[in-house]
Amino acid sequence: MIAQVSLGDRLTRKKPIEKLIGDAAGSDAEHGHLNRSITLFQLVMFGVGSTIGTGIFFVLAQTVPTAGPAVIVSFMLAGIVAGLTALCYAEMASMIPVSGSSYSYAYATLGEGLAFFVASCLILEYGISAAAVAVGWSGYLNKVFEIVFGSGLPASLTTAPIVADGYSLSFGGDGVINLPAALLVFLCCMLLMRGSKESASANAVMVLIKMGVLALFILIAVTGFKATNLQPFAPFGWGGISAAAGTIFFTYVGLDAVSTAGEEVINPKRNLPLAIIAALITVTSLYILVAVTALGVQPAAQFEGQEAGLATILQNITGSKWPALVLAAGAVISVFSVTLVVLYGQTRILFAMSRDGMIPEIFHRVNPRTMTPVFNTIFVALFVGAIAAFVPDAILWDLTSMGTLVAFMVVSAGVMILRRTRPDMPRGFKVPFYPVLPILSILSSLYLVYNLNPTTFKLFGVWLVFAAIFYFTYSARNSRLEKTAGAKA
Amino acid sequence: MKYLVGFSPDQGGREALALAAVLVRSSGGSIVVCNVIPETWGHPSMARVDAEYATFLEQHAKKALAKAREVLGKGISAEFISRSAASAREGLLQTASDVGADCVVLGSARAAPLGRFAEGNVTSGILHSASLPVALAPKGYSPGPRARVKRVTCAFSGAKNSSSLARRSVGLCESFNTPLRLATLVVRDKQMYPTGAGYSAENLVSNQMKRQANAAQAEVIANWTSPVKLAGAIGDGKTWRAAMDSLSWKEAEVMVVGSSGLGPILRVFLGSNSGKIVCNSPVPCIILPRGGEADAA
Numbered sequence: 042m043i044a045q046v047s048l049g050d051r052l053t054r055k056k057p058i059e060k061l062i063g064d065a066a067g068s069d070a071e072h073g074h075l076n077r078s079i080t081l082f083q084l085v086m087f088g089v090g091s092t093i094g095t096g097i098f099f100v101l102a103q104t105v106p107t108a109g110p111a112v113i114v115s116f117m118l119a120g121i122v123a124g125l126t127a128l129c130y131a132e133m134a135s136m137i138p139v140s141g142s143s144y145s146y147a148y149a150t151l152g153e154g155l156a157f158f159v160a161s162c163l164i165l166e167y168g169i170s171a172a173a174v175a176v177g178w179s180g181y182l183n184k185v186f187e188i189v190f191g192s193g194l195p196a197s198l199t200t201a202p203i204v205a206d207g208y209s210l211s212f213g214g215d216g217v218i219n220l221p222a223a224l225l226v227f228l229c230c231m232l233l234m235r236g237s238k239e240s241a242s243a244n245a246v247m248v249l250i251k252m253g254v255l256a257l258f259i260l261i262a263v264t265g266f267k268a269t270n271l272q273p274f275a276p277f278g279w280g281g282i283s284a285a286a287g288t289i290f291f292t293y294v295g296l297d298a299v300s301t302a303g304e305e306v307i308n309p310k311r312n313l314p315l316a317i318i319a320a321l322i323t324v325t326s327l328y329i330l331v332a333v334t335a336l337g338v339q340p341a342a343q344f345e346g347q348e349a350g351l352a353t354i355l356q357n358i359t360g361s362k363w364p365a366l367v368l369a370a371g372a373v374i375s376v377f378s379v380t381l382v383v384l385y386g387q388t389r390i391l392f393a394m395s396r397d398g399m400i401p402e403i404f405h406r407v408n409p410r411t412m413t414p415v416f417n418t419i420f421v422a423l424f425v426g427a428i429a430a431f432v433p434d435a436i437l438w439d440l441t442s443m444g445t446l447v448a449f450m451v452v453s454a455g456v457m458i459l460r461r462t463r464p465d466m467p468r469g470f471k472v473p474f475y476p477v478l479p480i481l482s483i484l485s486s487l488y489l490v491y492n493l494n495p496t497t498f499k500l501f502g503v504w505l506v507f508a509a510i511f512y513f514t515y516s517a518r519n520s521r522l523e524k525t526a527g528a529k530a
Numbered sequence: 531m532k533y534l535v536g537f538s539p540d541q542g543g544r545e546a547l548a549l550a551a552v553l554v555r556s557s558g559g560s561i562v563v564c565n566v567i568p569e570t571w572g573h574p575s576m577a578r579v580d581a582e583y584a585t586f587l588e589q590h591a592k593k594a595l596a597k598a599r600e601v602l603g604k605g606i607s608a609e610f611i612s613r614s615a616a617s618a619r620e621g622l623l624q625t626a627s628d629v630g631a632d633c634v635v636l637g638s639a640r641a642a643p644l645g646r647f648a649e650g651n652v653t654s655g656i657l658h659s660a661s662l663p664v665a666l667a668p669k670g671y672s673p674g675p676r677a678r679v680k681r682v683t684c685a686f687s688g689a690k691n692s693s694s695l696a697r698r699s700v701g702l703c704e705s706f707n708t709p710l711r712l713a714t715l716v717v718r719d720k721q722m723y724p725t726g727a728g729y730s731a732e733n734l735v736s737n738q739m740k741r742q743a744n745a746a747q748a749e750v751i752a753n754w755t756s757p758v759k760l761a762g763a764i765g766d767g768k769t770w771r772a773a774m775d776s777l778s779w780k781e782a783e784v785m786v787v788g789s790s791g792l793g794p795i796l797r798v799f800l801g802s803n804s805g806k807i808v809c810n811s812p813v814p815c816i817i818l819p820r821g822g823e824a825d826a827a
Contacts, residue, residue, distance in 0.1 A: 064733075064734055064737060065728070065730045065731070065733045065734050065737070079729070086724075087723060087724030088724070090723075090724050091724040091725070091726070139728070139730060141727075141728040141730075141731075142726060142727045142728055145728070166726075167726075236719050236720075238719065238720045238721065238722040238723075239722055239723060240720065240723060241723040243723075244723050244724055295724075295726065297726040298724035298725055298726050299724075300726075301725075301726055301727070301728050301729065302729055305729050305730075381722075382722060382724060382725060385722045385725060385727065386725050386726050386727040389725070389727040389728070389731040389734070389735075390727055392731075392734060392735065392738075393727075393731075393734060396734065396738065405738050406742070407735055407738050407739040407742060408689075409687040409688040409689045409692070409714075409739070409742070409743070409746075410687060410689055410803060412716070412717060412719060412735070412736075412739060413719065413735070414735060414738075
């Protein structure tokens with residue numbers, strides 16, 4: 042008989058750190074101790090590479106109608122929150138001598154219940170944001186078609202059947218399926234199944250492409266700048282600004298690619314915060330420049346519903362097609378790489394969860410021929426692909442922001458809890474201005490969450506109920522720790 | 531066992547010959563050394579240039595075979611033939627069926643690093659069309675004059691039907707009188723940059739794969755009925771080459787590799803993974819044709 046484990050024990054049991062190390066250690070000597078090899082510059086590139094492309098190409102169409110030209114303030118606000126959370130996350134990540142996702146860190150330090158909660162938020166951060174990015178990509182692909190062939194794909198094939206009027210969802214409209222978005226997800230998953238990866242140098246190329254096309258946009262758009270377009274600056278007041286900042290937070294998702302590098306960074310005490318701040322400044326200034334110039338070109342009212350927004354704006358100012366084509370093509374290439382990276386993250390997080398017994402065993406079955414988790418990847422493709430095909434992006438951005446913010450709140454709280462419960466544990470990086478910074482991080486995240494739309498809360502609530510049911514019916518019983526506890530008893 | 535050596539008078543040819551000698555010493559049987567020369571035009575041409583060329587080729591083949599005789603030395607029963615054909619591949623495969631060979635032995639292209647194998651255009655053609663096992667000598671292969679095969683290693687992916695290759699290798703082991711080893715290669719995939727899932731996520735995957743391979747090998751070993759001794763080993767590393775090198779190798783060991791399921795039945799067809807094994811193996815490889823139970827060399 043397996044000894045009865047109480048619910049409280051289940052929720053708070055922690056995965057031993059040695060086990061976490063064992064899971065991710067390679068057998069060769071070189072990987073037994075992770076070699077510190079990532080330089081500061083590379084780290085900044087990782088941060089910039091995984092952040093830009095998740096939203097700046099699309100997000101203005103959604104946020105300018107909410108905040109007006111004051112969306113610029115929203116960008117700054119979201120950037121500050123992202124920076125605070127990334128710093129807290131970096132401390133948590135540096136405590137555990139292997140790299141992993143916030144799910145693994147939470148499992149080792151905060152217990153199974155919170156880890157599962159973080160993981161269900163991470164599915165929003167990764168799975169849902171991959172879908173959102175794919176939908177945005179579809180807009181730019183269509184733009185390329187429009188410019189090159191004179192007409193784009195029919196609307197029924199590029200729009201989701203669910204329509205978001207503001208935030209109220211309903212079926213209708215002329216959309217049937219967002220085919221390009223679903224295809225993109227499947228293409229990426231096929232690459233992942235074959236074991237294709239983006240290398241550090243490919244990432245650098247992508248960063249150059251993204252920064253190049255954004256610079257092109259800024260340089261051209263600034264020629265059409267009219268200050269009158271920025272009036273009235275904040276028609277919807279502070280409420281609009283905060284609501285938009287919540288949505289915009291989505292464009293900073295990806296900054297955790299810096300935080301998780303903890304153990305592999307040369308001199309993490311110095312380089313981690315530097316990299317986070319440098320990446321943040323680069324990204325935020327690009328975002329703000331893009332926003333300011335875009336707002337200067339056309340009145341705020343025109344942003345609403347603009348697909349492939351940046352390319353369309355370029356086309357309108359210059360009256361010629363090539364700058365828009367260059368921008369759209371750059372977006373198509375670089376957003377593709379972002380989708381690949383995000384989908385990869387999702388498959389590996391599910392893999393780690395499955396290794397711990399949180400989700401069924403088939404998620405960590407590796408195909409011996411391709412040497413990749415094939416079922417896992419197909420599942421992610423179907424899940425993300427279906428969302429990308431049938432759900433409009435407006436709701437997806439907010440859901441991503443919601444999931445990410447909540448996960449980061451747990452992480453920030455975890456940093457404070459662990460300073461009390463495990464003060465002796467070595468930390469490669471410590472948050473400066475403790476305890477002010479983690480508290481600020483939690484408060485500011487709460488503020489952004491609070492200002493998100495009620496629909497987002499409803500969907501998030503539904504998702505959490507599903508996650509909780511799954512945890513209590515499956516994960517809590519099948520957790521690997523359950524088995525070891527049973528063996529001991 | 532009859533081994534057909536595709537011989538050219540160069541280093542690759544000598545290495546193929548050395549491999550054939552090891553195999554014949556281990557299993558008994560004989561060697562047929564074949565040198566393929568281009569076909570000439572049958573009609574007499576003006577000034578008899580064609581005839582001149584044909585004589586030159588004949589001379590060349592004779593010289594080549596004399597060299598082969600010299601390299602092989604005495605004590606091994608061997609036959610030396612030259613054949614003219616439209617292509618080396620065609621000539622060799624024709625000869626193989628004419629003399630009833632059990633295995634074709636070939637050398638490596640010179641592009642290979644020392645101790646490894648690289649496909650040349652002749653081997654490449656044969657590796658995708660032969661209907662009998664093909665043995666490949668790595669570059670710089672130089673076994674001792676009395677070397678015999680000590681162990682046969684069988685590439686075992688751990689996929690559903692990969693145990694059939696182990697069963698088919700039994701014939702080889704019996705004729706060599708050696709034990710058999712299952713080797714699974716786990717190549718840790720490149721890491722994705724950047725990612726929020728951690729920069730050692732691929733270790734998680736490769737560790738899992740090792741666990742699966744262990745289980746798959748244990749299952750085959752538990753159900754093993756043949757008198758040939760069977761053991762298992764797992765090699766892993768960042769690259770195929772590192773994974774290969776992490777295994778221990780005996781001197782004069784051979785590695786058996788199966789054909790891809792994508793190729794035609796009963797033919798040799800190198801798949802992408804077996805191609806990598808062949809190119810990174812430090813020991814000679816024998817590639818078996820796809821399917822069929824009795825055709826193991």
